[in-house]
Each structure stands twice: as structure tokens, then as C-alpha cells.
Amino acid sequence: MTVQVAVCGPGTCTDVEAARARRVGELLAARGAVVICGGGGGVMAAVAAGARASGGLVIGVWPGDSREGASSDLSATIVTGMGEARNVIIVRSADAVISIGGSWGTLSEVALAMRGGVPVVSIGGWRVTAAEGSAIPGVRHVATPEEAVTAALDDRSAPSGRSAGGTRG
Numbered sequence: 322m323t324v325q326v327a328v329c330g331p332g333t334c335t336d337v338e339a340a341r342a343r344r345v346g347e348l349l350a351a352r353g354a355v356v357i358c359g360g361g362g363g364v365m366a367a368v369a370a371g372a373r374a375s376g377g378l379v380i381g382v383w384p385g386d387s388r389e390g391a392s393s394d395l396s397a398t399i400v401t402g403m404g405e406a407r408n409v410i411i412v413r414s415a416d417a418v419i420s421i422g423g424s425w426g427t428l429s430e431v432a433l434a435m436r437g438g439v440p441v442v443s444i445g446g447w448r449v450t451a452a453e454g455s456a457i458p459g460v461r462h463v464a465t466p467e468e469a470v471t472a473a474l475d476d477r478s479a480p481s482g483r484s485a486g487g488t489r490g
Contacts, residue, residue, distance in 0.1 A: 325380075326473050327357040327415035327439075329431070330364025330446075331424035338422040341444050342367035344466035345419055350377025352474055357382065357414055359407070360391040360398055364421045369394035382411045408433055415439055417473035420446040420460070435459050442472045 326349055330342060346368040349356050356372045358365040360381025369379045373394040381395040386402040401407040408430045412418060418434040420427055420443040427446065434441045441460045449457045461476070463469050 323353065323355055324416045324474060325355045325357055325414055327411050327418045327430070327434075328364065328368040328421065329359070329411070329418060329427050330368075330421040331427060332359070332361045332363040332365065333424075334363035334367070334422050338364055338445065339367040341466050342421050343371035345421065345444075345469055346371025346373075346377065346379070347375045348466055348470040349474075350375035352470065354474060355380060357411055359384070359411060359426070360395055362392070364427075366392045366394065368421075380414075382407050382414070405429065412437060412439055417442065419444070419469045419473050421469075423447045431460060440473065440476070442469045444469050 328345055342364040346356055350372040356368055356377060356379045358368055358381055360383040369392045372379045379396045381391050381398045383391045383398050383400050384404045384407045388398045388400055391398045405426055412430055412433040418439055418441045420431050420441060423446045431441055431447055443460050443462050451457055461472055463472055
């Protein structure tokens with residue numbers, strides 16, 4: 322079965338985040354993974370552009386009531402009319418999540434993934450700490466798109482105990 326990787330990040334992002342997302346899209350497409358994203362601008366548009374430029378398949382799970390405004394680089398758009406509640410669909414459809422940068426929506430996707438046992442890899446994203454300041458384990462933080470894709474696709478010892486090709490119990 323084809324591996325599906327959700328790439329999450331802010332709809333308005335920095336140039337560095339966009340470059341990272343584009344490279345992640347290229348690398349995932351080169352490895353034959355299906356990319357799932359929110360379908361909008363910023364990180365979502367950049368990962369879609371990278372994957373499409375490399376011949377990959379990109380599915381956008383769009384929050385609106387029509388495809389209007391979705392990224393033109395999507396292979397297909399799932400219109401949900403659910404607003405940000407669509408984040409559950411993005412995460413539950415993924416074998417792994419790569420988070421790039423951070424926004425409140427991105428944080429919700431990271432939390433949903435961790436609660437659902439979906440491995441999360443982060444590049445320059447949220448670092449969640451307990452009240453006393455200690456790091457909460459689970460999200461794997463990496464420095465490069467190459468490390469992120471390798472961790473998402475190859476690391477079979479994900480903190481959640483779920484391999485990238487595995488199933489949820």
C-alpha cells in the first residue's frame with residue numbers, strides 16, 4: 322500500500338519554511354509517497370508545488386464549501402466545508418505527519434496526530450513543554466527536509482510505536 326504523508330504548516334509562512342516545504346514535497350514524490358495537506362497557501366502550497374513538480378500525487382483536504390481558493394498544484398481537492406475541523410481528516414489519513422513551522426492550526430494537527438498514534442516529525446516547528454518546562458516526548462525534531470522525509474518514511478521506531486507503513490489499532 323502506498324504511504325501517505327501529511328505535511329502541515331501555516332498558510333502564511335516565511336521564505337525558509339516555504340523552501341523547506343517545497344523540498345519535502347520533492348523528496349516525498351521521489352520516494353513515491355502521496356502527499357496530503359490542507360490545500361491552501363504557505364507551507365501547503367509550497368509542498369504541493371514541490372511534489373507536483375516531481376511528478377507526485379498531492380491531495381488537498383480543503384476547509385471550504387467549494388474548491389475556489391485551493392492551491393492549483395493539488396492533484397485532487399477534497400472539499401469538506403468543515404473549516405479547521407478538517408484537520409482530523411488530514412491527520413487520520415496519514416501514515417506520518419511532517420510539520421513545518423507553526424501556527425495554531427499546525428499545533429492542532431500535531432496534537433491530533435500524537436493523540437492518534439501517527440508519528441510526527443517537525444522542522445522548525447512547535448516544541449511543547451510541560452508546566453515545569455520539561456519537553457513532552459513524542460515529536461521528532463529534525464533540521465532538514467532530507468532528515469524529515471527519512472524519519473517519516475524509514476524510521477520504524479517512531480515514538481508512537483506505529484511504523485510509517487503500519488495501521489492504527
